[in-house]
Amino acid sequence: MRPLFGPPPLEDSTKEERQAYIEETYHCINDCDMCGLCRVYHGKEPVLVYQDYIEGKKAFEDIAAAYRPQR
Numbered sequence: 001m002r003p004l005f006g007p008p009p010l011e012d013s014t015k016e017e018r019q020a021y022i023e024e025t026y027h028c029i030n031d032c033d034m035c036g037l038c039r040v041y042h043g044k045e046p047v048l049v050y051q052d053y054i055e056g057k058k059a060f061e062d063i064a065a066a067y068r069p070q071r
Contacts (some may be wrong), residue, residue, distance in 0.1 A: 007053070007060040019054045022046055040067055 007025075008017045026046035029035050041049050049067070052058035 010053070010056050010059060015054060015056060018050075018056070019047070022050045022054060026050075042067075 007021050010018075023046075026037055028037065032038060037046065047054070050060065050063055053060045053063055
């Protein structure tokens with residue numbers, strides 16, 4: 001059973017579903033002061049950042065962890 005929230009699991013989703021999740025969740029709202037995606041992903045498009053997840057090569061969480069602020 002799929003979770004109600006969060007990214008589709010690699011083992012239970014298609015490439016198209018994973019790409020749709022990234023595009024819908026991390027889309028540009030054209031208001032950088034309210035959004036911050038560009039800052040989080042260092043100016044990279046989220047679809048490019050999560051390409052290995054979309055392709056089914058790497059877990060979403062592993063990619064996201066690389067962009068979390070270090071404490």
